[in-house]
Amino acid sequence: MHKLVTSIAALALAIPATAQEAQAPVTPGSVVASATPEEWLAIAPENLLVMELAPDAAGNPRTVIIQLIPAPFSQPWVANIRTLARAHWWDGTSVNRVQDNYVTQWGDVTEQKPLPEGVEAPQDSYVAAQARRVLAIPAHPGVARDSYAPGAVFFRGWPVAVDGGASTAWPIHCYGHVGVGRGYAPDTGSGAELYTIIGQPQRHMDRNLAVVGRVIEGMEHLSSLPRGSGELGFYTEEEAHLRVPILSVRLGSELDDAPAFEYLDTASESFARYVQVRANRDDAFYTVPAGGVDICSVQVPVRRVRG
Amino acid sequence: MHKLVTSIAALALAIPATAQEAQAPVTPGSVVASATPEEWLAIAPENLLVMELAPDAAGNPRTVIIQLIPAPFSQPWVANIRTLARAHWWDGTSVNRVQDNYVTQWGDVTEQKPLPEGVEAPQDSYVAAQARRVLAIPAHPGVARDSYAPGAVFFRGWPVAVDGGASTAWPIHCYGHVGVGRGYAPDTGSGAELYTIIGQPQRHMDRNLAVVGRVIEGMEHLSSLPRGSGELGFYTEEEAHLRVPILSVRLGSELDDAPAFEYLDTASESFARYVQVRANRDDAFYTVPAGGVDICSVQVPVRRVRG
Numbered sequence: 001m002h003k004l005v006t007s008i009a010a011l012a013l014a015i016p017a018t019a020q021e022a023q024a025p026v027t028p029g030s031v032v033a034s035a036t037p038e039e040w041l042a043i044a045p046e047n048l049l050v051m052e053l054a055p056d057a058a059g060n061p062r063t064v065i066i067q068l069i070p071a072p073f074s075q076p077w078v079a080n081i082r083t084l085a086r087a088h089w090w091d092g093t094s095v096n097r098v099q100d101n102y103v104t105q106w107g108d109v110t111e112q113k114p115l116p117e118g119v120e121a122p123q124d125s126y127v128a129a130q131a132r133r134v135l136a137i138p139a140h141p142g143v144a145r146d147s148y149a150p151g152a153v154f155f156r157g158w159p160v161a162v163d164g165g166a167s168t169a170w171p172i173h174c175y176g177h178v179g180v181g182r183g184y185a186p187d188t189g190s191g192a193e194l195y196t197i198i199g200q201p202q203r204h205m206d207r208n209l210a211v212v213g214r215v216i217e218g219m220e221h222l223s224s225l226p227r228g229s230g231e232l233g234f235y236t237e238e239e240a241h242l243r244v245p246i247l248s249v250r251l252g253s254e255l256d257d258a259p260a261f262e263y264l265d266t267a268s269e270s271f272a273r274y275v276q277v278r279a280n281r282d283d284a285f286y287t288v289p290a291g292g293v294d295i296c297s298v299q300v301p302v303r304r305v306r307g
Numbered sequence: 308m309h310k311l312v313t314s315i316a317a318l319a320l321a322i323p324a325t326a327q328e329a330q331a332p333v334t335p336g337s338v339v340a341s342a343t344p345e346e347w348l349a350i351a352p353e354n355l356l357v358m359e360l361a362p363d364a365a366g367n368p369r370t371v372i373i374q375l376i377p378a379p380f381s382q383p384w385v386a387n388i389r390t391l392a393r394a395h396w397w398d399g400t401s402v403n404r405v406q407d408n409y410v411t412q413w414g415d416v417t418e419q420k421p422l423p424e425g426v427e428a429p430q431d432s433y434v435a436a437q438a439r440r441v442l443a444i445p446a447h448p449g450v451a452r453d454s455y456a457p458g459a460v461f462f463r464g465w466p467v468a469v470d471g472g473a474s475t476a477w478p479i480h481c482y483g484h485v486g487v488g489r490g491y492a493p494d495t496g497s498g499a500e501l502y503t504i505i506g507q508p509q510r511h512m513d514r515n516l517a518v519v520g521r522v523i524e525g526m527e528h529l530s531s532l533p534r535g536s537g538e539l540g541f542y543t544e545e546e547a548h549l550r551v552p553i554l555s556v557r558l559g560s561e562l563d564d565a566p567a568f569e570y571l572d573t574a575s576e577s578f579a580r581y582v583q584v585r586a587n588r589d590d591a592f593y594t595v596p597a598g599g600v601d602i603c604s605v606q607v608p609v610r611r612v613r614g
Contacts, residue, residue, distance in 0.1 A: 100527045101482050145454050147601040175408050175507040184591045199530075200482040201507060202604055204588050204597040220407045220534040223506075227527040281511050284491045290511040294454040294601075297509055 025283035032301045035270035040262040048252030054245040064218035070156050073171045076122035077180050077210045080191035087116040090249035099233025101199030104222040121190045143295050148203040152295035154266035159295045171211035173201045174296035178213040198223040201296050216302045259307025332590035339608045342577035347569040355559030361552040371525035377463050380478045383429035384487050384517045387498035394423040397556035406540025408506030411529040414499055428497045450602050455510040459602035461573035466602045478518035480508045481603035485520040505530040508603050523609045566614025
C-alpha cells in the first residue's frame, strides 16, 4: 500500500482542505490554506451563473457554476448573458458539441430561438472591446514568460495578457474558461452560444473570441461528456440522445438559496507566494524546480462559503 | 442554418481530410494536406502500443493507440514497457484514476502484481536519464517563447524543451502525452503504472517524470471517463465499477494485423510552414494573429495508413 499512497501523493494537484503542519514542505495548497480571511474576496452574486444540467444516467444532479468576468473586460457580452439568464432563455437548450482537447459548447441547437430584446452581438472589434487599460497590475515574477504576449499577469482575480508597456490587457483562454461562440469576423457573437475549454488552451483564440467567465464548480460535468462524432465534435442527429438538456441557467442574484464563493485576492501576499511556489515546486516529489510557470497553470483559488 | 455552419467552422481545430482549394485561405490543415509523401515518416511497429479497453456501455469497442517516444529519450522506461506488453502484463488491469484537468492513470490497482523479470525502476535521476545531447535541431521561429525552458523545438517528431545553448533537450508534457507514475523521488517508476494528460499540461512535471509516449488514436476513451471522487481522482471502492478493465495491451510488432501510422517529419518544409501558420492564423475567422504559439499547441500531425 505504501507505494500506492506515495504514488497518489505524487501526482497531487488538489489543494488540501486543511493547513499543512509547520514542518511539512511548502506547497501551493499549504500557501492557500494559510491565507488570512481578509485575503479572500467575495464573488458578487450577479457574477455567478448557476447552470442545472439534466441528471446523469444514475440520477445524480449536475450543477455547473460559472463566475462571470468583472469589468473592464468583455462587459457587453456579460451584460447580454445576464439578460439571457434573467429571461430564462437557456432553459430547454442543450450541450451540443464536445470536441476532444478543445471545447464543450452549449446553446440553442436549432439556432432559431429568438433572443430577448436588447441582446445583440456587440459591433466593436475584439481588440477595441476587450483590450483595456489597466492600472497598477501587480508583478508576479514567477509568471515570467508567455508564448502569446509580452507579459501575463493577474488582475482582479483573473489571468490576463499584457502588451509590452503593460498599458493594456486582455482576458485569455485557459482550461475551464468560458467564451462566446460566433461566426466569421467581424461577427462577435451575442453570448447565447457559449463554450468552455476542455483541453490544452488554444491561446490564439485570445482577442479573437470574447472570454466571459470560468467554470468554478462542476467542470467535470462538461469535460467528461462523450465526444461528438460530427464535424468539430458536434453531436450528429444519430447522437441527438447525447445532447445533455439544460434545465435552467440562473444568476446567483436571482436565487434565494444561491451558493456563495470567494476567490483569493490576486493582489494579496498569499497569492504572490502561491505563484512563486507553483513556479518552483521543491517538495519531496520534485527533483527539478521549473523556475517559472505558465499563466494558465496558475488557477486562481476559489472556495465555496455557502450553499 | 448559415449561422450554425459558420459557427461550426469558427472553432475548427480538426485537420481537414482533403486539401483546400487553391483560393482557400492557408490553414494548418491545408498545409498538412499538401505535404508530399516523402515528408511523412512511418512509425516503427515496436513504437506502437495497442490498448484494448472493455467496450463501453453500448458495446462499442474502445481502442487506444500510443506511440512510444524514440531514442534518445526515456529509453529505460520504454524498454520496460515493451517487456510488460510482451508479457501481457497489463491484461486484466484497469483504469484507476481520472482527475479533471490533470491525468487519467492505469495499471494494477492492487499494486501487488509481480513485474516480469528485468522490469525495474531505472536508478538514474531524471535529468541524467532524460536530458540528452541532441544535434542539428531545426529552429521553428513560430515557437518563440516557452514558459518552462529557454527554448522549445521539435526533434524526431516530438516537442522537446532545450537549454540555453540548445545542447541538451528533454521531452515535455503536453495533452495526450503518456508518462510513468511513481512515488517520491528518487523513485522513478518502472513503467507499469502509466498516465496521460487530460487537461492543461502541468509542465513542472517535465524532467521530474518520464515522458514515454503519446496517445495518437482513441484519446477520447481516456479523457471522457467519469472523474473519480477519491483523493486525486482515484476511483473509490464504491466507484469500483467505474474502473475500465484493460483487456489487452500489445506492441504493434506483436500483431499480425497491426495498424500502421505515419507522422509529418518535423524537419520537413511542410512542418515548418505548419508551425508558422499555427502561430499566425489569418483565415477569415481570426482578426488578431497570435504571432507565436505554445509548443504544446502544435500537435505533430499523425495519420493512419493501414488497419
